[in-house]
Amino acid sequence: MEASRKRQVKADLALLFVAFFWGITFVVVQDALADITPYYFLALRFLMAVMFLAAIYRGNLSRINLSALRSGIFIGLFLFGGYAFQTVGLKYTGPATAGFITGLAVVMVPLFSALLYRHMPRPFVIAGVTCATLGLGLLTLQGGTLNLGPGDLLILCCAICFGLHIIMVGRYAGQHDPVLLAIVQIATVSAISFVFALALEHVPTQITTRLWIAFLITAIPATALAFLIQNTVQRYTSATHTAIIFTMEPVFSAITAHLLGREILTTVQVAGCLFILAGMLVAELKGE
Template identity: 30%
Template structure:
């Protein structure tokens, strides 16, 4: 029964990773029809509404919403998550989905490095080796001859990886003792509100383009599956498997993104970019390597 449970847990988490890989191409397509912040507003509003059902379905979770510290923590995490997603989505306007996925994956290497300073965790040799491998991989992915000449999309996505890594470290530091679903709902609500504020700043006319078929597909897949379902599945099934398996599964995200981008756009990566992507995946595996549990 334990083996069967672990098998299904790994399978569902692999499906989640496939969804995440698909979100890059879907978002890239949607951005040809709708501005960044109206799109993010729609995506996270849908995810927030779904997560809110889980909160209001449970009386204890409803009571937890009276906790001021819960709201402060959720707001802080939401700001970091908003910055990460906003920069990632802005970057997708000018770089390919596969490249965006590999660059976003660098957050896996940044997390243990930040944890050394923020959480006072002990430094491990594999963390620094992974960082060096990732840096070399980034060089090949961007093109060795172009080092120092990163595009604006590359810079935005690298900044995205930094903020997503900060969000993960902040969860470890601040989220202990809070109901995860309530906290996640508040976090997603903050992302929704900040995206809407930016939409107002840019002009609300962008929402009129939200009725486009590809936009609706992207919002539904990314909002329902890539955010609400993915968060629930990770909370529900990660505890049934081991951290080492989960680490391996999640490093497949940029690989799935590259395959889906090839199928959807016939987007190909040169030998240098493929080598860079492979090195980044290897660094992610090394940085996340933990003993089996």
């Protein structure tokens, strides 16, 4: 039992590292979208990520089978849905509201898990989820109200997709080579993004230096390595733990924006960060 607990703690720390990279790249992505349309950015970002993994782990590619291919594509559909709904939804709603609704995936994961696996989370996990959700509200809904419009509903679909992605990774991660599972997922997102980009957007005429930097930062640590880590370690922790840990993404994003002078954190926002951290710690120390 002690060895299992140590593996879970290491897994949770690795997932926290993933949330850290996703959080600090928010400003980078925001700047990059001034030079390129959203679907082309996603398509090229995920293409670079899959090329990086394929080059490093080319020996693993010979072991791919139909089962791993099906599972990776299936999980990749939810991953694409999360990014696509979020990207389109941000055209019609504010980033604060979008951040809060996206973060509601932390609530959806234990609910979906309970429905799919008929397994209710423990009280401390429920407390951690509640605390993290309250923190998300304090962090992201500054000075506004949550009035659901078309864009907000799209972001809600994004949260559902991200929640289901976490659950499906937990379901299939132990059945396949994590490298192959990550490569197929990432390739799926890139392929579908290219289809939408060709249908809806103009081909970018140039790749600026700022855009190259954004691709390098987001494609390798924030995509290739992040999803490789998630597919490798999530078998050692629960989907609910993963969702709670990922609520640290907007915390790292807010801190990064503050340090770069893009945004000044208010007292209430700092309190929101502390609530999220408290929710994560409650679930980690007393939860599943």
